[in-house]
Amino acid sequence: MKIFALRALAGLAASTALFSAAWAYQESPMLAEMVKAGTLPPVEERLPAKPSVIEAAEVGQYGGTWNRAYKGPGDRWGPTKLLEERVVKWRSDKDGNLTLVPGYIESYAVNESSTEFTFTLLEGLKWSDGVPVTTDDVAFWYNDVFLNTDIIPTIDPTFAPGGKPMELEVVDARTFKIKFAQPYVYFLTILAKDSTGEPSLDRPSFLFPKHYLSQFNNHYAKPEELEAAAKKYGVEKWQDLWGSKGAATAWWSNPDLPVITAWKIETPAPGDVVTMVRNPYYWAVDQAGNQLPYIDRIEHRLFDQQDAFNLMIAQGQIDFQMRYANTNDFPFYMENAEKGGYHVIKWRDAQAWSLLPNLNSQDEFLNGFFGNADVRQALSLAVDRDTVNELGFAGLGEARSASPVTGSPYYNADLETHWAAYDPDAANALLDGAGFTEKDADGFRLRPDGKRITITVEGAEDNQAGILQVVADNYKDIGIELLPRIIDRTAWDDNRNNNTFDMQYYPFDRLSVVAADPRNMMGSDSYANQNFIWYSTKGASGVEPAPDAPIRQIWAAWDKASTAPTREAADAALNEMIAAFVNAGYVIGLVGETAVVGIVDNDVKNVPDGLINDDITRGEGLAVTQQIWIKE
Amino acid sequence: MTDTSRAESHFTASARTLMWRRFRKHRLAVVSLVFLVACYLAALFAPFLAPYPPDKIEKLQTFVPPQMVHIWDGGPAWPFVYELKRTRNAETARVTYEQTDKKIPVQFFVRGAEWSVFGLGTSDLHLFGIEAKKQKLNLLGTDSLGQDVFSRLLYGARVTLSAGLVGVAFAFVLGLTMGAISGYYGGRVDTAIQRLMEFIRSVPTIPLWMGLAAALPIEWDPLFVYVLITLILALISWTSLARVVRGRFLSLKSEDYVLAARLSGASQTRIITRHMLPAMTSYIIAAMTLAVPEMILGETALSFLGLGLRPPVVSWGVLLQDAQNLRSVALAPWLLTPGLAVVLVVLAFNFLGDGLRDAADPYGQ
Amino acid sequence: MLRIILTRCLWAIPTLIVVSFISFVIIQLPPGDYVTAYVAELRRGGEYLTDTQVELMRQDFGLRDPILWQYARWITKILLHGDFGQSFHYNAPVSSLIWDRLGLTLLLSTISLVFTWGIAIPIGVYSATRQYSVVDYVVTIFGFVGKGIPEFLLALILMWVGFSWLNMDVGGLMSPEFDTAPWSIAKALNVLEHVWIPIVVLATSGAAGLIRVMRANMLDELGKPYVETAYAQGFSERQVVWNYPVRVALNPFISTVGWALPALFSGDVITAVVLNLPTTGPLLLQALKMQDMYLAGGFILILSTFTVVGTLLSDILLAWSDPRVRLG
């Protein structure tokens, strides 16, 4: 197990490494020209008084265009994760250990009981149009957006622990406090992943550019103005200007929106090429005083089909990208690396490809079948994970359970191998012991009603058919008929939503900093969605689990963790929750920690290798894109 | 045969015989017919001809390239293959195979996996194979799961060459009936059918596929679902044939010999079945031969869109699904052999249809 | 004639209404709706919506209303305001989305159509006049291979050949460096370097079929007595063949040109997807997959209209070119 790497934050204050040296800052030639032309103030005036310092692996050169590919408007997360800003962000050290570092704030502090969080913005922080960022913008976010039910009808429970929404107290022009009614140890962890939630995670935490957005807000603008704005942006009603795809308020679709990110959108989707250009007011510098980012532009070319993307890679048209690079195609990428002038890096995926039995199945029999721990163990022991790894992942993963991955603060070697051995004999014995001894002529076990035990397993991608076929072969050996079906992704999601599936092949992810998002483990949108609904609605709807069901332990442990006043207590409870989840064996992990393949052009520098890839740590964002540069 | 008796046999030859004679002149069509019969026979006897079951996964024999069977070893020799040595490139994770000096003889009528003899019993006899511990005989190489492409090709032929036929046949029955009614009776019936056809042609097919594929219960056998969908789609695809049949009926109706039959008191049924339909059989056969390749191509295209047959069904479209990526084109081009099979069969069907059409041409000699 | 056209146009209206309704139903045949797809997409990105919000969104989009009502609302807007509605997925008007991609689609389809005809007709004629000659066999084999090879496979292989052997930049419409550049000769050349693959792919399958039909039609005509008469009267082969038989053999083509209309609009979906071309086809596919029903619906409505208009056009052309056919 890796060292528990997370800094104990509760009761501590932390602050950014700030650049205070008196020597001059450097800027990109692109901006220098604009300064010369008089269209932009000099760099000293654009940067905060004491800019943040982002330690570049190697001090780089300015300029260049970073070429990537994207899949259309549904794919804003690829571009977003490259540049999103939070008050605190995950950073990985060379050994892969994760720490939270402050973003656009000078410092933050947490009180003893973890109920009060104080943040101080950087002095002289500016929006991309040069307007200063102040706590006015924070108040605007809180009063006019977060609490504005016209824009956000219900408050995300994540920001209302115990049912009471967080409260804001503005201290001065740079300082504000967030208060909770109960201890919220994991608040910073959640901020690093979720920002401040709706209208979208792709917005910075606590900040909205009041000077620009008030024209789209019903607290400020008249109905007819709102209507005119809606018309201008081609949407039906003014609320559509907001929201996660808001035509006016999403950075992704509106080039006019002031941002604090290193780049801002220039040509939005649905263009064939989405381009982003550097933010002249970006507030961080490298260790040598160069204003970041190094790279001037990012261009995303549209593609639809994997091969179109692979061809771009082979032709050297991709500068750095991990998203959509396919582990299966690793040999292909390697074979063409020389021709394409790139090399391939490998990060570690914080997920385990798993079989997800539906514990809430509407099929009476399967419900009881999956509910039986012996059966789950048998189904887990019956899979030859090494073969799955070899055939499905070119041997680039490892056989393991669905449990925290290496590098996660919650990693546990025992849990990793829980029920992960290949032992068909033991599996058969377990099924016999569970009473499923009757078999038909083809050797398949029978249900009490005399029908064959048949499980339909659904995958959402064509290349999963082979893997499922291997598993089906394995299950045949223990007398269980597995019917692999590849279906459309929407239908696949839908079946989980509507509780109309037997079993799914599912990437069980978010296995790094589990605290930031434990919902999958608690059954949400996974093995027991109906139970989770029962839990989250406090019994108002959904299905109540059996009184002795292990899922109750999982929930209880999380309830304890989420309200613990100290980090130690919270983590202890969280580890308890994880153990309960893994030991129950609800999710049959097959292969995890698979290599996430990254394509890096040979001229692209400062791209770290071997990091963890997880939604919680914001995917490629963990590479600290501001300090990546392109050699001329 | 003397000249006169040859002439006599020409004079007394039936239309069918004459057609057959003209058909035989179309050499490519004859070759195609033979080839297609061979394909169907191969599909029928796939379990015997294929050395391995189609879904036998071999973890350590992925991406084996096609193996040469040698029959010359300094002199004529019993067919043999060389033993292969597998290595995995640690850097690129690519698996490669090297020929060693060791020869493994190919054997005929070997025992292997059991197969069912048309429901009468089982046999474990296979036409050929090799006896080796770590190796199989892969004439066309193996895929990413180490499955024998040659065996899969043979098994796939069973589905590809038959599953879509149900829909084609259905569409033909519909198209013929509707076209005949429309063309023979004319008037209001004709107008109504014409409008109906126009309407049906405007119904978009891709969304219909997607809708149907998603709406049918998932636990149903994918092959059954596919056949069902082709049947439903036949409800749409009959219109093109009906259009042609209608046109033919319209012009046939005014043929003098049809009128002559009517004036001699022949019933409608007799007129349609004895005079009008026979005049169209050659066309119908040709059209049918041409519809089969359309259907095969349709299956591969739908598989490409993720709408057609899906694994674990083994069909040529499914096999091509495996091959239709750059990785296969670049690193395992032998996975494209099902594509070659598709091209050949489509080619053969087209030649056959072409030959039939040329043969049916009343002006041709 | 004019009256007949008018009657047919009037007929087209009920046809379109029924087709549009059926399409609307078909789009919604798969379980779930756009909100399901959207929520799942958000969740993958790490955003969670509460059930209340999901419900609100459904009501907002009008997805809770009975389908007949949804259809009525949709079609009324189109008929009265020409408003095809809003794409959920793109959060933009459907018409502008389709319009954006239509230009290139029409351009590509038209070029390949012209290309196809330019190749197919002379070859078909030649092949027919030299039936069972070597050239005929070669053309026949080319034709059938072209017809037999699945388009996506051809596209993929051509891409690989272009990339791997010819060292060309393939895929997409142009190289990335020109993506954002203004139009110039270099950019135009670069585009030309890219479009040959789609044109070859589209023209191969198209031309193959056309050659066959042309050959068959020509053979039919050449066998007729009037051709022999013309020969007997001492006309040269060129005069005989290109005067009457070719024109007659072309009739079916001319009369089916209207059928190419919907194809022009949708482009070839599969080829466009494989070759990563920004045409309308992939947009439709995407819309259907995301259950973005107004985008898909608008798309299909336009396609159906093109089909109906195309059929009408075909019938008129047919009546025009062949007086034996009476419009029925």
Add this chain to the structure above:
Amino acid sequence: MTPETLLEVRNLTKHFPLKSPGWGKPAPLLRAVEDVSFSINKGDTFGLVGESGSGKSTVARLILRAYELTSGTVNFRRADGSVTDISRLDDRALRPIRAEMQMIFQDPYSSLNPRMTLRDLIGEPMLVHGHRKAEIDDRVAELLGLVGLRPEFAGRYPHAFSGGQRQRIGIARALALNPSFIAADEAVSALDVSVAAQNINLLQDLQERFGITYLFITHDLGMVEHISNKLAVMYLGRIVEMGDTATLLSRPRHPYTEALLRAVPQPDPRGRAARRRPPLAGEVPSAVTPPSGCAFHPRCPYATPDCARVLPELRLLGGVQVRCHRAEDLALEGVHG
């Protein structure tokens, strides 16, 4: 109907409706046959002449009920002596009558199903009228002999025969059921002159042997002169002149008949005189919008303004019926000799 009459046609009219231009508006009519009446006596050969488009073929097809009549009656005397109006009978009721009236087609190629042997072709009428196979085979052989073909040919297909031979096959087929009436629609027009003459002779032989009555349709006045004893000339769906062939041809009363006669090639050098006046000019007008008054007036060299206004009645004049206002005034040129 006198006892000698085999067939009597009264007020035969056929309008083909064309496509309606729109709802509520009447469809334009193609007036193919307009108020045609005549009768044919047993054993006669009734000639029907006119340019193409004059409606003569339609008359034959109406009589044989290949088309539905618009109005009019067709009385036919059956073999048992009874007279039936066949104009309103349905298919089933017609079937026995069809045995007694047959047709010979113009095109010897298209009127024989190429997919049937002579045995099947000639035997088909018998087969559908319920005759037994052995009987049919004998009869086919006999019929082949009758039309001058070798009985061994019964197993052959039509493609083995020349045009004239095929026409004989058609004749054999028409004879199969011993009909009393045969309509020959341009039966020899497609044949070479010598072959045509042979077939005409054959038809006349058959008439003598079996007492068949012919309706002989042709556009060639030269031909009718030889074969028919009664003659009717049609123009745009109406009979313009009708009567005894010899009388009518030697002394035509209608300008149209004269024009047709002039078009007949005359081997006689005296015929040169006939070319003083221009031959029949212009084309047949459309039957959808026939000219007012006498339909022939636009092409008639003798037309008066009256002719364009009033449709002349068919009236008896010098032993023939003629439809012309000026029939009395005109001295038209007939066939001399």
